[in-house]
Amino acid sequence: MHTVKLKKLYYSYEKTKVFQNNTLVLEVSQNQKNKLYGIIGPSGTGKTTLLSILGGQLKPQKGSVYIDDINIYEVGDKERRNIIAVQMQTATALRGTLRENLVFGIQEDEVLNKDEYLIDVLRRVGLWSLFENKDGLDTLIGEGGVNLSGGQRQRLNFAGLYLRAKHYKPSLILIDEPTSSLDEISERAITQMIDELSQKSVTFVVAHRLKTLDQAVGILDTSLIPTYPELKFYNKDELMTVSQYYRDLQAGKAQLEE
Ligand SMILES: Nc1ncnc2c1ncn2[C@@H]1O[C@H](COP(=O)(O)OP(=O)(O)OP(=O)(O)O)[C@@H](O)[C@H]1O
Ligand SMILES: [Mg+2]
Numbered sequence: 504m505h506t507v508k509l510k511k512l513y514y515s516y517e518k519t520k521v522f523q524n525n526t527l528v529l530e531v532s533q534n535q536k537n538k539l540y541g542i543i544g545p546s547g548t549g550k551t552t553l554l555s556i557l558g559g560q561l562k563p564q565k566g567s568v569y570i571d572d573i574n575i576y577e578v579g580d581k582e583r584r585n586i587i588a589v590q591m592q593t594a595t596a597l598r599g600t601l602r603e604n605l606v607f608g609i610q611e612d613e614v615l616n617k618d619e620y621l622i623d624v625l626r627r628v629g630l631w632s633l634f635e636n637k638d639g640l641d642t643l644i645g646e647g648g649v650n651l652s653g654g655q656r657q658r659l660n661f662a663g664l665y666l667r668a669k670h671y672k673p674s675l676i677l678i679d680e681p682t683s684s685l686d687e688i689s690e691r692a693i694t695q696m697i698d699e700l701s702q703k704s705v706t707f708v709v710a711h712r713l714k715t716l717d718q719a720v721g722i723l724d725t726s727l728i729p730t731y732p733e734l735k736f737y738n739k740d741e742l743m744t745v746s747q748y749y750r751d752l753q754a755g756k757a758q759l760e761e
Contacts, residue, residue, distance in 0.1 A: 505531045505538075505674050505705045506571055507557070509734065513565035514552060521549040522556075522563070527734035529721075531705050539701035540736050541716045542709045543759060544725030545748060550709045551592055553725070553734075554677045557707070558589035571674045584608065585671055590664040592679035592709070597645035597656065601625075601634055604644060605663055609670040624665060627696060628658040629689030661693060668700050676706040680715060690714070711759050713752070724749055 509527040555561035559575045625631040634642045698718050710716050721736025726748035742749045751757035
């Protein structure tokens, strides 16, 4: 059984209280085939903040965060990496070669480190064509090298997350889905890769495309936080009855990308 528990969560930025005494309890059997959970909500309602808190990057001012009964703020980075893999919304800075950026954190993994494997992952996320006629995996990127667009960075970040998840087989994967436009092919590929990861690990995805939610077994809607302090993953039928925002999305009156 995998568990994610937030108790009496309180988080406030200087000017904005995002969480006040909120709770989340999720239990997922390892046998459950599909462990994909979506997070939706209007801009500024705390989706990224929630992911950062769960990922160990933003310690709440009050309350506790347990994943598989481990308090993630009481363990070191190394142990945390075995429990959680995170991809945040804004891609991190790049330096060095394409390969170095891709295998950061999994240098010792002989299976995943193979050129063919890395190239295959790059192909799937639609990035390989950019590098194959340059220096391939040894192409320098970031400052002084090939400059990548925001969307390309996010796809590279996603490729890195995919590799780390394959290596560490964490209990929980957290993905803040790229918002910037992807072409249809890499979009489908990324959806497939997310589905693949969620067969093995409980996977929370802040969804910016309705397509991502197709396979989701539960959806947490942050527009409900002011009314319901319990953060809950609803199935789609339940969410239709409790959430105006979700009804608006379904009716095309609201957009996830906003
Ligand atoms: N670093 C920060 N400093 C101050 N306020 C912040 C910071 N990050 C977020 N906030 C505020 O906290 C609230 C929640 O932000 P958060 O980024 O979690 O929203 P979100 O649901 O991820 O939005 P989006 O869909 O636009 O990504 C917002 O009101 C935002 O302005
Ligand atoms: Mg966000």
